[in-house]
Amino acid sequence: MKESIQIIPFSNLALAFIPVAAVIIIIWKWQLNYKNTIYAICRMLTQLLFIGYILTYIFASDSALIVGLVLFVMIAASSWIALRTLSIPRQTLYLMSFISITLGGGIILFFITQFILILQPWYLPNYLIPLAGMVFANAMNSVSLAGERIEAELNRGLSYEEARIIAFKTSLIPITNSLFAVGLVSLPGMMTGQILSGVSPLIAVRYQIMVMCMLFGSSGFTSALFLTLIKNKLATITDTDTKP
Incomplete structure (x- = not known):
């Protein structure tokens, strides 16, 4: 084949x-x-x-500097876009979003590329950049869902702890649905692309399993970190809004 x-x-x-x-x-x-x-x-x-x-x-x-610059642009852009649906000014939470996506997505990306794929060199662009795109886009969506949901729940009068649980659960809905559906309802992008290019489905499946674990991990770590980092900032904003 x-x-x-x-x-x-x-x-x-x-x-x-x-x-x-x-x-x-x-x-x-x-x-x-x-x-x-x-x-x-x-x-x-x-x-x-x-x-x-x-x-x-x-x-x-074949430049590590250029690849690093591309990763930085990905993180910077996704951190800004993730806050698009919030009523809170984006610049207020941007640093928290940036840190969450950098650490939550970056750690998972490093683990996958250096310990599972063992890229040589470490910045091999035709592997690292597509995988980074998947990780940071997924982390971006998690931050967006978590931020929108915790803001809505706090506005309903829930405590931060209650709102955080609901927001975290909401941020995991897309990737959890994907875990249920993959192979049964859908053949995801990487697997489809590899099959179309002639790779054996048995090899493509291994890559897709890796990708699904990567996306689930980045989604969970990123949203949990974001929800933790914004606690004090949200408390400050809430206190300001409630003052006469």
């Missing part, structure tokens, strides 16, 4: 936007914010085309 992956012509790729356009029409007809959806699609397209060229350069450069 060693076939080269099929290359998608741009003319065929354009057809993928037909269902996208149909959904945008529904959004417009139902009087929702279709402009935001169009902006999101355009941004996705621009970012992916841009990163395609950038990754080609990075993979060829």
